[in-house]
Amino acid sequence: MTLTAPQRTPPAAVPVPARRKRPPKEFTGTRTLISASDLRRGWRRTAYWAVLAVVTILFVLVFFFPVYWMATGALKSPAELVSPTPTLFPRTFHPETYATAWSQMRVARYFANTALYALGGWAIQLAVAVTAAYALSTLRPVLGNVVLGAMLASLMLPAAALLVPAYLTVSHVPLIGVNLLNTPWALWLPGAANAFNVYILKRFFDQIPSDLIDSASLDGAGPLRTLWSVVLPLARPVLGVVSIFAVIGMWKDFLWPLLVLQDPDTQTLSVALSRLSATSQVPQNVMMAGLVIASVPMIAIFLIFQRSIISGLSAGAMKG
Amino acid sequence: MRKLTDNLRAYAFLAAGLLCFGLFSWYPLVRGVLLSFQQVNFVTDPQWVGLDNFRVLFADPLFVTAWKNTLLFTGIALVFGYLLPFAIAILLNELRHFQAFFRIAVYLPVMLPPIVVVLLWQFFYDPGNGLFNAILSGLHLPESQWTQSPRTAMLSLVLVSTWANLGGATLIYLAGLGNIPGELYEAAELDGASVWQRIRHVTIPQMRFVLLVLLLLQVIATMQVFLEPYQLTGTSNPDTITVMVLIYRYAFTVNNDFGLAAAMSVLLFLVLGLFSALYLRLTRSAAD
Numbered sequence: 001m002t003l004t005a006p007q008r009t010p011p012a013a014v015p016v017p018a019r020r021k022r023p024p025k026e027f028t029g030t031r032t033l034i035s036a037s038d039l040r041r042g043w044r045r046t047a048y049w050a051v052l053a054v055v056t057i058l059f060v061l062v063f064f065f066p067v068y069w070m071a072t073g074a075l076k077s078p079a080e081l082v083s084p085t086p087t088l089f090p091r092t093f094h095p096e097t098y099a100t101a102w103s104q105m106r107v108a109r110y111f112a113n114t115a116l117y118a119l120g121g122w123a124i125q126l127a128v129a130v131t132a133a134y135a136l137s138t139l140r141p142v143l144g145n146v147v148l149g150a151m152l153a154s155l156m157l158p159a160a161a162l163l164v165p166a167y168l169t170v171s172h173v174p175l176i177g178v179n180l181l182n183t184p185w186a187l188w189l190p191g192a193a194n195a196f197n198v199y200i201l202k203r204f205f206d207q208i209p210s211d212l213i214d215s216a217s218l219d220g221a222g223p224l225r226t227l228w229s230v231v232l233p234l235a236r237p238v239l240g241v242v243s244i245f246a247v248i249g250m251w252k253d254f255l256w257p258l259l260v261l262q263d264p265d266t267q268t269l270s271v272a273l274s275r276l277s278a279t280s281q282v283p284q285n286v287m288m289a290g291l292v293i294a295s296v297p298m299i300a301i302f303l304i305f306q307r308s309i310i311s312g313l314s315a316g317a318m319k320g
Numbered sequence: 321m322r323k324l325t326d327n328l329r330a331y332a333f334l335a336a337g338l339l340c341f342g343l344f345s346w347y348p349l350v351r352g353v354l355l356s357f358q359q360v361n362f363v364t365d366p367q368w369v370g371l372d373n374f375r376v377l378f379a380d381p382l383f384v385t386a387w388k389n390t391l392l393f394t395g396i397a398l399v400f401g402y403l404l405p406f407a408i409a410i411l412l413n414e415l416r417h418f419q420a421f422f423r424i425a426v427y428l429p430v431m432l433p434p435i436v437v438v439l440l441w442q443f444f445y446d447p448g449n450g451l452f453n454a455i456l457s458g459l460h461l462p463e464s465q466w467t468q469s470p471r472t473a474m475l476s477l478v479l480v481s482t483w484a485n486l487g488g489a490t491l492i493y494l495a496g497l498g499n500i501p502g503e504l505y506e507a508a509e510l511d512g513a514s515v516w517q518r519i520r521h522v523t524i525p526q527m528r529f530v531l532l533v534l535l536l537l538q539v540i541a542t543m544q545v546f547l548e549p550y551q552l553t554g555t556s557n558p559d560t561i562t563v564m565v566l567i568y569r570y571a572f573t574v575n576n577d578f579g580l581a582a583a584m585s586v587l588l589f590l591v592l593g594l595f596s597a598l599y600l601r602l603t604r605s606a607a608d
Contacts, residue, residue, distance in 0.1 A: 031502025132337030141330035156596040161589035165352035190344040
C-alpha cells in the first residue's frame with residue numbers, strides 16, 4: 001500500500017477570462033451527488049448558502065465550543081466556573097490557574113513522564129518495525145513468511161484479550177525474570193509489538209526497486225549500511241506517518257498505562273488526571289487547566305501534520 | 321554456507337521484533353487461554369481448576385448484566401457512531417466551501433486524549449452545575465440526571481464516545497465518497513433519479529466496501545468500551561458495567577482473580593475474533 005493521499009481529480013483551476021457573471025470556481029469541481037450547475041441557480045443557490053451557514057455554525061458549536069469552554073474555563077474563578085448561569089467570556093482572568101496545575105497538581109511531572117514514554121516508545125517502535133520489515137522484505141530468511149503471518153495474526157487479537165496475561169507477563173518477564181511494572185519498559189516493549197507498523201513498512205520496502213539494493217551491495221555495502229543509506233532515506237514519508245501515529249497512540253493510551261503504572265510518580269498525564277479527578281481535593285478550574293495542558297501537544301501535532309494524519313488515516317483503515 | 325550466514329544475518333535483524341512479539345503478543349495469548357483454566361494466587365504455583373472459572377462466571381449476575389450493557393452500548397453506538405458519520409460525510413462532500421475547516425473540526429476531538437474528553441464531559445453532565453443542565457434550564461426544558469440516572473446513563477456514555485470518535489469514520493467516508501466517479505451521478509440524474517434515489521442507488525452501492533469495513537471496526541471498538549463507564553459511572557454500577565470493566569474489576573479491584581478475568585477475556589476474544597478475522601480477510605483481499 002502507499003500512504004499517499006488518495007487520488008483526487010484536481011479542482012478545475014483554469015483561469016477564466018474576467019467576465020461579470022462568471023460562476024464561482026467552487027462550483028466547478030468534481031461532480032458529486034448534486035451537480036454544480038444545480039447549485040448555481042435560483043432557490044437551490046439560496047438553499048446551498050443556508051445549509052452551508054447552518055452546518056458551519058453547528059460545527060463550531062459542536063466541535064470547537066467544548067474545547068474553547070475547556071481552555072477558557074480554566075481561566076475563570078472557581079465560583080464563576082460552577083455558577084448556574086455560565087459565562088461565555090471569563091469575567092475575571094486567572095491565568096495563574098495553569099501555573100497552579102503545572103506545579104501543585106504536579107502536571108509538570110506527569111507531562112515529562114508522558115513525553116518520555118511517547119518519545120522512547122516512538123524510537124523503539126520504529127527501530128523494531130524497521131529492522132523486522134527490512135529483514136522480511138529484503139533479506140528474506142527461511143520461514144520469513146511464517147514470521148510475518150504470525151505477526152499479522154496478532155492484529156486479530158483485540159487488546160482486551162491480552163490485557164490480563166500481558167500484565168502478568170510484564171510483572172515477571174519470562175527468560176529474563178524481571179519486573180517491568182512502574183518502569184517505562186512496561187509501555188515501550190509491548191508497544192513495539194505493533195504488527196501494523198511492520199506491515200506498512202514491509203509493503204513500502206517491497207516497492208523499492210531491487211536494482212537499488214543490489215547495486216548498493218555490489219558497492220560493498222552490508223545490509224545495515226544499505227538499510228541506513230539507501231532504504232531509510234527513500235522511506236522517509238512512510239516513516240513520518242508511522243512516527244506521527246506512534247506518538248499519538250502513546251500519548252492517548254489509557255487502559256494499559258493504568259494497569260502497569262500504578263505508582264503515582266511514574267504515571268502518565270492521562271492516568272494521573274483520572275486518579276486526581278476521583279479525589280475531591282483538586283478544584284475544578286485547576287483540573288480544567290490540567291486537561292488543557294494534556295491536550296496541547298496533540299493539538300499542536302494535529303495542526304502541524306494534519307495533511308499526513310488525514311490522508312494516512314484514510315489510506316490506512318481501508319488497506320491496512 | 322553463504323546461505324546460512326545470510327539467514328543468520330536476517331534473523332539478527334528480526335531478533336528485536338521476534339522478542340517483542342514473542343514476549344508480549346504470542347506468549348500472552350497462549351498464557352491467557354491457559355490462565356482461564358487456572359487459579360492464581362502468586363504465593364503457590366497456579367492450580368488447574370478445569371472449567372471452574374467459567375462456572376463462577378456464568379453464576380455471577382454481573383456477567384449477564386455486563387454483556388447486556390455492552391451489546392446495548394454497541395447497538396446505540398451503531399446508530400450514532402456509525403450512521404451519523406456517513407450522513408455527515410455525504411453532506412460535507414456536497415459543500416463546496418470551508419472543506420479544510422470541516423475536516424479539522426470533525427477530527428479535533430479524535431486528537432484529544434480520551435481521558436480529557438471524558439473528564440470534560442463529566443463537567444458538562446454534572447446534574448448540579450454542569451453546562452448541559454444550565455443550557456436546558458436556560459431554554460426552559462426539563463433538566464436531566466445524565467450519567468446518574470439508569471434511564472439516561474448508557475445514552476450519555478454513547479454520546480461522549482460518539483463525539484470523541486466520529487471524526488475518524490467521517491474522514492474515511494469522505495475519502496471513499498471522493499473516489500465515486502462523477503459520471504455515475506450524471507447518468508442517474510439523466511434517468512430522472514432524485515437526490516434520495518441517487519444516494520440509494522449510487523452512493524450506498526459504491527460505498528458498500530467502506531461501509532462494511534467500518535461496521536466491523538466500529539463493532540470491534542465499541543465492544544471493548546472501557547474508559548467511558550470506568551470514569552463516568554464507576555466500576556460497580558450495574559447500569560453501565562461493561563465486559564471490559566468487569567474484566568478489570570475481576571483482575572484488579574474487587575476479586576483480584578486473574579483466572580476469572582482471563583476466562584472472561586477468552587469469551588470476549590472469541591466473539592471479537594470473529595469480527596477481526598472477517599475484517600482482515602476483507603481488507604487483505606482488497607489490498608492484493
